[in-house]
Amino acid sequence: MEAIEIKRRRSRRIYVGKVPVGDGAPISVQSMTNTPTSDVAATVAQIRAMEAVGVDIARVSCPDEESTAALKEIVKQVSVPIVADIHFHYKRGIEAAEAGAACLRINPGNIGSAERVREVVRAAKDYNCSIRIGVNGGSLEKALLEKYGEPCPEAMVESALNQAKMLEDEDFFNFKISVKSSDTLMMMKAYRLLAAACDYPLHLGVTEAGGLRAGTVKSALGIGTLLSEGIGDTLRVSLTADVTEEVKVGFEILRALGLRYRGVRIVSCPTCARKGIDVEKIVRSLEERLEHISVPLKLSVLGCVVNGIGEAREADIGVCGGGNGKALLFLHGEQKEQINADEVVEKMVALAEKAAAERQAEETK
Numbered sequence: 001m002e003a004i005e006i007k008r009r010r011s012r013r014i015y016v017g018k019v020p021v022g023d024g025a026p027i028s029v030q031s032m033t034n035t036p037t038s039d040v041a042a043t044v045a046q047i048r049a050m051e052a053v054g055v056d057i058a059r060v061s062c063p064d065e066e067s068t069a070a071l072k073e074i075v076k077q078v079s080v081p082i083v084a085d086i087h088f089h090y091k092r093g094i095e096a097a098e099a100g101a102a103c104l105r106i107n108p109g110n111i112g113s114a115e116r117v118r119e120v121v122r123a124a125k126d127y128n129c130s131i132r133i134g135v136n137g138g139s140l141e142k143a144l145l146e147k148y149g150e151p152c153p154e155a156m157v158e159s160a161l162n163q164a165k166m167l168e169d170e171d172f173f174n175f176k177i178s179v180k181s182s183d184t185l186m187m188m189k190a191y192r193l194l195a196a197a198c199d200y201p202l203h204l205g206v207t208e209a210g211g212l213r214a215g216t217v218k219s220a221l222g223i224g225t226l227l228s229e230g231i232g233d234t235l236r237v238s239l240t241a242d243v244t245e246e247v248k249v250g251f252e253i254l255r256a257l258g259l260r261y262r263g264v265r266i267v268s269c270p271t272c273a274r275k276g277i278d279v280e281k282i283v284r285s286l287e288e289r290l291e292h293i294s295v296p297l298k299l300s301v302l303g304c305v306v307n308g309i310g311e312a313r314e315a316d317i318g319v320c321g322g323g324n325g326k327a328l329l330f331l332h333g334e335q336k337e338q339i340n341a342d343e344v345v346e347k348m349v350a351l352a353e354k355a356a357a358e359r360q361a362e363e364t365k
């Protein structure tokens with residue numbers, strides 16, 4: 001079967017540190033710390049936890065001078081580029097650029113005057129720092145709310161383009177834009193309008209999406225639908241949950257759309273009366289034990305031979321229930337052996353680790 005490919009919107013290329021964003025670059029996955037940024041050790045530990053699950057870009061809030069002072073140390077201790085999140089205080093933006101932030105999330109419309117915008121842009125240029133204009137449906141300018149009567153996609157896009165113009169007037173084009181809302185349909189429409197109105201790279205997100213389950217569903221719908229239409233260059237899944245979950249869900253969305261693969265993907269069935277192995281328990285164990293693998297690997301775990309053989313043939317490593325407490329084990333599409341059901345996890349972990357090491361070695365050749 002011919003692969004179904006998403007045709008991505010053409011956008012400009014910017015860089016967040018070493019990470020390219022836009023113009024066909026791999027869609028990067030971002031997350032944000034929730035430790036006090038002034039607490040260097042805690043913030044570095046959280047960014048490292050995100051790095052372990054593959055984050056490309058990490059954002060930290062910089063509400064005060066202590067935070068921008070700490071940023072300098074944080075940047076030194078982590079590998080991924082850091083985005084400094086600034087609201088209102090243009091001086092924090094300048095300090096963050098000086099401290100080594102790779103990108104400033106700052107809205108030029110919020111910082112007071114054209115002179116202040118000029119100063120922030122000068123710092124961004126001097127320190128090779130990109131900017132994200134981050135429009136949020138919940139905090140639109142008063143004038144736009146009066147014009148449109150309520151937050152709406154058109155008002156969000158007008159805000160974004162007005163702010164883009166402020167940067168363009170300073171001869172600054174090294175920026176991306178987000179138009180987030182906690183309303184999934186509103187954010188989707190805003191991004192579609194914005195995508196048609198400019199060629200800047202777009203940072204996707206459903207803001208304040210909720211807890212792990214609701215937030216994952218909302219983000220998969222909002223971010224995933226836009227990505228399926230070719231819109232979006234980088235993303236952040238916003239969850240009231242452990243920050244590493246944001247990264248994992250981000251990669252799951254990309255993987256579900258065939259846009260980017262990282263780590264182990266497990267195809268598994270919901271099980272029914274035909275199941276010959278404990279699929280749920282096996283999948284849970286595999287997810288936990290194979291989290292450290294970053295190279296793409298496809299596993300299948302199915303309860304019986306009905307669909308199990310077909311799926312196992314498409315996977316790097318596959319297993320299905322075979323009856324009488326036995327399971328059939330497949331490697332690269334070939335049936336390898338019949339094993340006891342209680343051996344499945346250990347065998348699959350060993351084979352997955354071996355396959356991952358081989359793939360890694362091939363990639364680094």
Ligand code: SF4
Pocket residue numbers: 269270271272273274275276302303304305306307308
């Ligand atoms: Fe049921 Fe077998 Fe299908 Fe799993 S693969 S849902 S056990 S029929």
